[in-house]
Structures are given as structure tokens and as C-alpha cells.
Amino acid sequence: MGKTLFDKIWEKHVVQSVEDGPDVLYIDKHFIHEVTSPQAFAALDKKGIKVFRPQQVVATADHNVPTINQHLPISDHLSRMQVDQLIENCKKHDIQLYGLGHPYQGIVHVIGPELGITQPGMTIVCGDSHTSTHGAFGSIAFGIGTSEVEMVFASQCLLQNKPKIMRISVEGKLNKGVVSKDIILYIISKISASGATGYFIEFAGPAITSLSMEARMTICNMSIEMGARGGMIAPDETTFEYIKEREFAPKEQQWEKKIQEWKQLFSDSDAVFDKELLINASEIEPMITWGTNPGLGISISGLIPVAESIPDEGERNNIIKALHYMGLQEGKSLKGLAVQNVFIGSCTNARIEDLRLVAGVVKGRRKNANVRVLIVPGSQQVAAQVKQEGLDQIFWDAGFEIRQAGCSACLGMNEDKIPAGEYCISTSNRNFEGRQGAGARTLLASPLTAAATAITGVVTDVRELLS
Amino acid sequence: MEAINIIKSRFVPLPVENIDTDQIIPARFLKATTKEGFGKNLFRDWRYKGNNENQLSQFVLNDETYSGEILVAGRNFGCGSSREHAAWAIKDYGFKVVVSSAFADIFQSNALNNGLLPVTVSEVFLQKIFSLSNRSILEVNLKEQTISISETGERESFPISAYKKTCMLNGYDDVDFLLNLRKEIEKFENLN
Ligand code: SF4
Numbered sequence: 001m002g003k004t005l006f007d008k009i010w011e012k013h014v015v016q017s018v019e020d021g022p023d024v025l026y027i028d029k030h031f032i033h034e035v036t037s038p039q040a041f042a043a044l045d046k047k048g049i050k051v052f053r054p055q056q057v058v059a060t061a062d063h064n065v066p067t068i069n070q071h072l073p074i075s076d077h078l079s080r081m082q083v084d085q086l087i088e089n090c091k092k093h094d095i096q097l098y099g100l101g102h103p104y105q106g107i108v109h110v111i112g113p114e115l116g117i118t119q120p121g122m123t124i125v126c127g128d129s130h131t132s133t134h135g136a137f138g139s140i141a142f143g144i145g146t147s148e149v150e151m152v153f154a155s156q157c158l159l160q161n162k163p164k165i166m167r168i169s170v171e172g173k174l175n176k177g178v179v180s181k182d183i184i185l186y187i188i189s190k191i192s193a194s195g196a197t198g199y200f201i202e203f204a205g206p207a208i209t210s211l212s213m214e215a216r217m218t219i220c221n222m223s224i225e226m227g228a229r230g231g232m233i234a235p236d237e238t239t240f241e242y243i244k245e246r247e248f249a250p251k252e253q254q255w256e257k258k259i260q261e262w263k264q265l266f267s268d269s270d271a272v273f274d275k276e277l278l279i280n281a282s283e284i285e286p287m288i289t290w291g292t293n294p295g296l297g298i299s300i301s302g303l304i305p306v307a308e309s310i311p312d313e314g315e316r317n318n319i320i321k322a323l324h325y326m327g328l329q330e331g332k333s334l335k336g337l338a339v340q341n342v343f344i345g346s347c348t349n350a351r352i353e354d355l356r357l358v359a360g361v362v363k364g365r366r367k368n369a370n371v372r373v374l375i376v377p378g379s380q381q382v383a384a385q386v387k388q389e390g391l392d393q394i395f396w397d398a399g400f401e402i403r404q405a406g407c408s409a410c411l412g413m414n415e416d417k418i419p420a421g422e423y424c425i426s427t428s429n430r431n432f433e434g435r436q437g438a439g440a441r442t443l444l445a446s447p448l449t450a451a452a453t454a455i456t457g458v459v460t461d462v463r464e465l466l467s
Numbered sequence: 468m469e470a471i472n473i474i475k476s477r478f479v480p481l482p483v484e485n486i487d488t489d490q491i492i493p494a495r496f497l498k499a500t501t502k503e504g505f506g507k508n509l510f511r512d513w514r515y516k517g518n519n520e521n522q523l524s525q526f527v528l529n530d531e532t533y534s535g536e537i538l539v540a541g542r543n544f545g546c547g548s549s550r551e552h553a554a555w556a557i558k559d560y561g562f563k564v565v566v567s568s569a570f571a572d573i574f575q576s577n578a579l580n581n582g583l584l585p586v587t588v589s590e591v592f593l594q595k596i597f598s599l600s601n602r603s604i605l606e607v608n609l610k611e612q613t614i615s616i617s618e619t620g621e622r623e624s625f626p627i628s629a630y631k632k633t634c635m636l637n638g639y640d641d642v643d644f645l646l647n648l649r650k651e652i653e654k655f656e657n658l659n
Contacts, residue, residue, distance in 0.1 A: 015648070015655045021630030024648060026655060036550065038500035043642070052649065064498060078498035085500050129549040129573060143573055145551035147580035147641070155645035157652055161628065163572075193485055194543035197572060227546060229572050293485050293546070314484045314541060321483070411548075413494040432489040432547060434512050 002268025005234050006165050006200055009140045009265070013123045015157060022159040028122040030056055030152045031108045032095070034086040035063040035413070036127030040150035041089040051093040053156045058117060059090050059097040062107045064413050067376055067403035070100050079414065093153075104247075106379020106405040109133040109347035113217065114381055116246025120235035120262040125152060129224045130347050130429065136216035137243070138235035138265045140200070143224065163229050164198055164274035167267070169205035172281040177463040179357065180215035181349060181427070181446035183207065184222040185287035185297045187279060193295035197227030199275065202267060207281035208233060213242040214353040221348045222429050225294040234266040286462055288334055288425075289444040291322035292433050298334070300449065300461045306330045325433055326441050327421070334443070334459045338370065341424035342454040343436070344400075344447060345376030346410035349427035352385045354447040359391040361451035361465060362398040368457025373400040374416065376408040400454070412437040425453045468582045470638035474563050475606045475617075477535035479527055482597045486540055487547035488574065492556045494548075505552055506559030528560075532601050539566040539596050539605075545574025554581045564607050566614065568593045579631050580641065586614050592623045609635060 003011075015024040037059075044051065051057060064079045074080035083100065090097040098104040104111055109130050112118040118134045124141035125131060127149045134141035144158065151158055170183060188195075201223050208216065216233050223231030240259060243249045250258045267273075285299035296319070298304060307323070307330055310316040323330055328337075344350065344358055355377065367373050375395055377383040383405055386392050395402050409416040410428040412435065418424040420439025427450050431442035443459065452462035496508040513526050522529045538557060544567040545553060554577040557565060565578065566586045578585045586607055588596075596605065596616065604617040609632065615622035627635075634640065645652075 012659070015652055018630055021628060024645070024652075026652070026659075035497050039502050039551075042501065047642075047646075049646070052652075063494075076498075082498050082500055127549060127551075129547065143549040145549055145554070145573060145577035145580060147551060147577065151642050151645050154642050155649060155652055156656075157645055157648070159630070159641050159644070193546060194569060194571070197543070197569060227543070227571060293487070318484050411489075411494045413497065430487075430489070430547060432487045434493055435489050438493070438512055438517070 001272060002270035004165050004267040004271045004273065005138065005202055005232060005265055006140065009121055009123065010162060018159065022161045024157050025123060025160045026157055027125050027152050028056065029058065029112070029117060029124045031112055031124070031126035031131070032057060032059045032149065033063055033108050033128065034061045034082045036146050037089065037149055038082065038085050039146050040153055041093070043150045044153055049154060051095065051153045054094040056156060057095045058112070059086060059095050060105055060108050060111055061086055061099045062405070063407045063411065065100055065406045066414050067406045067408050067416055070404045076414070103380050103384070106381065107347045107350065107407055109221065110351060110378035110382065113137065113213070114246065114379060116243050116249035119243060119258070120239060120265050125158065130221050132223045132228070132230040133217050133221040133347055135220040135223070135230050135232035136213060137239055138232060138262070140230065140232065142230040163200045165202065166196060166199040166228070166275040166277065167202045167204055167273040168277045168279060170203065170207035170279045170281050171205050172207055174207055174281050175284065177286055177448060177466055178284050179446045179448060180211055180218045182284055182287045183281070184219045185289065185294070185444060186284045188222065188226045188295050189287065189297040191226055191277070193225060193293040194227040196223070199228050201228045201231040203231055203233050209236060212353060213238060214351045217351070218348055222294065225429060235262050286446060286449050288449060288459065289431050290326060290328055290334055291319065292325055292431055294429065294431060294444060296322055297444070300335065301333070304328060304330050304332055304334065335461060337423065337459045338457060339425050339443070339453055339459060340371060340422040341418050342371055342373040342450050343409045343418070343424055343426040343428065344450055345374065345378070345408050346428035347378060348429040349447050350376060350378035350382065352382050354427065355382070355386055355391055357447045358451040359394045361448060361462065362400070362455060363394050365398060365455050367399040367454045370457045371454055373454045374403060374409060375400050376403045376416070377405050379405045398454070409436050411435060412440070418442070425450050425459065468638045468640045471563060471582055471584055471635050472609050473606065474536055474584070475604060476537050477533070477602065478537040478539050478566070478596070478605050479533045479535055480597050481527060481538065481540040484541035485543045485546055488545060488550050488553040489547055491545070491553040492550065497550060497552055502555050504559065505556035506561065509556040509560045536561060536563045537566060537605050537607065538562045538564070539593070542568045542590065544570050546571040549573045551577045551581070554578045554583050558583045566593070566596065579635065582635065582638070584609060584635060586625045588614060588623050588625060595621065
């Protein structure tokens, strides 16, 4: 029987198997950040041990950093202590840190790929659920908790049970105005926020393989939002082309050798998956969420469901609770809803291609006077590229605010919060209650839809602006 | 890690599905660099109004008629962020067991790694627990892998990996296990 892509990578990383228990899985790359690492470092210190393989660890500060005046000391005392702690821990354990002020600083899942650290066939972990992003390169990448961060520090290994594998194939071609964010929001709306719990997902099919690397990252990024531990896409020429010549990409002979290895990374034609799902790309329209989990989404021309029509009682109660929190009415369209905030950022959609999409819509236009628009590039390198391409001028002219790199209003840990009761159309990945600030109401959508809404001030079908 | 086997206690019901880790502990409370003290902000925005200490009386943690070491919640508990602070907060508040009909994967590992026992029951059994009075007692027996309702004697068994069960019963943690393996790991590195 053939093997899946997942099996091939997993098997190569098993150090040993515990009888009747998990596998000891070797981890190639470990990304860390300021929020989920301090307790793990403290635990090492308590045991009097050092990080086992510091060269396989890469650190950045992203979750809890301000997005203005990053050259000044952080004014929030607790945030400053946390960021300082990371600097101290990295120094003590000889870990490479791309901290504030470094030209490579940025959201951990943006910088790994852009520096060429993320490569096919690797096992990659980080104390952050959106580590799934790195799966876009054909690697096994998943988020872990702080105890597991400690385990990887101590041994470069984790005890893991092999998950089940689901393949989601997206056939056909995408419609105009539809981008990878819409594909993933569509899939999650179909299978629910818990529909892939216990699974690892391989995304396949022509509508996936025709995507750029950055668009693929958006898809893998949000696989966690349907409960999956991670998502992955088999590497191909697009992948190799993206990695080539990046800072930490293999060079010269090493490159040739790696390419040969990477070309073996695909699911065999007779591989058997625990579950298969087929999606037709032509059915997908621009998507938007109306509720308080990423599964509660509709197409932009669709209607919010009517609670009574949901047979399952638990789900019905969810919907009623979500509608109440969001201040929305069942059976209504979202189009035309006045929005006070637009957030373009996060590890889902703050790469250069995303910002080019936004610029394409807003060029020569101005934002609606009633909205506040925040653009937070995913990394310093993305921010530099924005400048180089002159996109920053387009954004300033449109009345958008451009900030420095970080997670920002994606999780509302720093000052960038959405005020209670206000709506925010956001290119991030979570619309949970209070995610963007206590009482904030988040509508998840693509960079195109967010840009169109910034211009009109109300939820807008971007296709109306494109034509 | 603290060893755990039999927990017999009243329970706190939270019949809401898809409770995500942002509800369990909002991001603004993640600035600490130690594991202690998160319990006071457990379910913060459901417990208090705004940033002051005005309790929302209808929320179950503010209702004195409910208490116990067992939290019972709706399906897909702990989805969202990988923040282990969620498990720390539940533990710090005083819970030792969380019961649901489904847990998100990362939350489940985080709970197990902190001596907080996640007990997965059928949806029918879960609803049965929700229909009990607030004085009812649940008994969770890890060795037997069972959960039972004291007043009716109804019981269900729950799954847990044999390895994790041993760890929890004895208070072992994975780090010690892995540290003992460093030689084998080095060997593996040299071969690959
Ligand atoms: S941008 Fe948002 S989702 Fe991504 S790592 Fe930061 S907080 Fe997490």
C-alpha cells in the first residue's frame, strides 16, 4: 500500500515508539515567541539544564509588541518584562532572536518561510496554534503548548500519537474576486469549527496547486480553525522557486541534493486516507463570517442562517448566542452593514501579496470617513517591500494607517484593540468573542473584501468594485 | 506533576459548545511569565463586566449554589489558541477534571501535561449530567477509566492512552521521560 505525504515525513522522524503509546518524534525546527516560552525556560532553569539543540530554535517577538515606535522602550510594564525576558533567555541559551528593531523581526509564521527556514519534509513546532502555516511547504508543522515547548527545549523531541489523515481536494478554477482566504473560510463553513478534530489535513487538487506559496500559507494557516492539528500541501516547483536563494535556503550542491529529496514528498497514488473530501472551486464566492467561530461563515451574497432551521439543539443555541453577541439578525444579508474598523494584518493575510491585493483595490480611492483602517505588515521585510513598491503611498493616500510588524489586533494583546460593540472586518483568523478586544465584533474576510469595505464603509462584495 | 486517581465531587456545568481558549483566558492576561495566578481571570469576560470587578450574576462561577472540582462543558471545549494558560487557569481555579463530549486536540494535550484530567463522554451522557441538580455528585475513576453519577449509578467509560494514564496516575511528566532518552536521540541525529 502506498504512503501519504504525512506518513513519509512522520516515519522519518520517529526516534522510537513507546509500547502501547505515542511515538518519540524528532523536531527539526522550533520557533518561539515571548508569550508561550517564559514558563518553559523557567522550568529548564529549575531543572538546571540547557536547551539541547539551540541552533534548531529561532525566536522573535510578535504577540505582545507595540506596532508604533518600536524603537522606544515598550511603555506597558508587563509587556516590556515579557519581551525582555525573551531577550535574556535567548542570550542565556544561545538562541537566535529576531527581536524588535531587527530587520527580520515579524510574526513568527511570516518570518520562518520568508527567511527560508521553513522547508519541505521538516517537522516544525511552535507554541502557537497557527504553526500549521508552515505545512504549506510540505512539512509537518503544528502548534504546541508550553509544556511541550519545554520538552522540545530539553530533548528536541515530543511524544506524539500519530493523527488520522484527511485529504481535502479542491477541484476546478476559482471565480473572479475569490482568493485563498475564501477557499479556507468556505471549507470551514462546510465542515464546522470542529469538523477536522483528530486529523491532519493534506490539501490537494488543481485549485490548490495553482496557488502561490503565500496563498497556500493562508489555507494551511487556518486548518486549525476546523480543529485539525495542521494542514499540508505537497511541495512542487512553486515551492522550490519560493525557497530558492532565501537567506537560510540550502545553497549550491546542498540545494541540488535537497531538491531530489523534496521531489519524493507526495502522497502515493494508492495511498489511503482516513477521510476524503472533495470541494468544487467554482461554488466558492467571496466569504465572510457573521458569528463567533470561524465555521459560522456565509458567502457575501448569502443570508445569515435562521436559528429555527437548525435541527441540532446545541448548534442552534450556539447560533442564537453568536447572533446576540454580534448584534446581528438571522435571515439577513451582511451586505450594507456599517463597519467602523478594518484590520489588515496577521499571519493569515499580511504578506506582500495580500497587501498588493489591497493596494489593487484602493489605488486612487479614499476610505470611507466613518471607518478606521489599520494595516499591520506581517514582518519588517514585508514592510520594507511595501515601501519599495510604493504601496505605502497608496495606503496613506487612501487614509489608511500603516503600522510596524506584529500580531496587533489579531489577538488584541497590545494597545491595538477594537472598541466594544464595534464591527471590524478583519483579514485575521479568529472571530471569537472578545478576540480583538473585549466586546469587539469581528467579521473575517479576505484582503480583497476588507479593502472594498474600507472604501465604502459597509460590508461590500469586492466584485462590484472590481468591474 | 501531581498524581491523580479518584475525584468525587460536585460539578460546575457550562452547557456551551465551542468554548475557545480566548474565553477561558483572554489574551490580555497572558503577559505573565510564571504559571501561577491565572485562576482569578478564568472566563474573565463571562464573569465580570468590563474591566472592573462587577460580577455578572447569571454566570455559573458567580453562583454560590454551584461548586466542585469538576467542570462540565459543551462539545469542542478548548478550541482555538494553543495557550497552555487556559489549562493553568482552570487548574489554578481549583478544577481537577474537565468533562465534555469532545476536546480540541491541543487543549487536551495541555490539560494532560498539567495533571488536569480531560474526560470525554458521549453527548447523551453529557446532556444527562447537565440535567442533574446542582447538588449531584460525580465520581471519576482514572484507574477504571469510568465516570459515574452517584445518585443514579449511571456510568460511562472514557478513553485515555495507556501511556498518559500511567503518567497521570503516578504524576510522571514527559520531560523526564525524554531527558532519559537523550542518548538515543543523539544516535538518531547521527544516523539522519
Ligand atoms: S497573527 Fe494572530 S494568529 Fe497569527 S501568530 Fe499572531 S496572534 Fe496568532
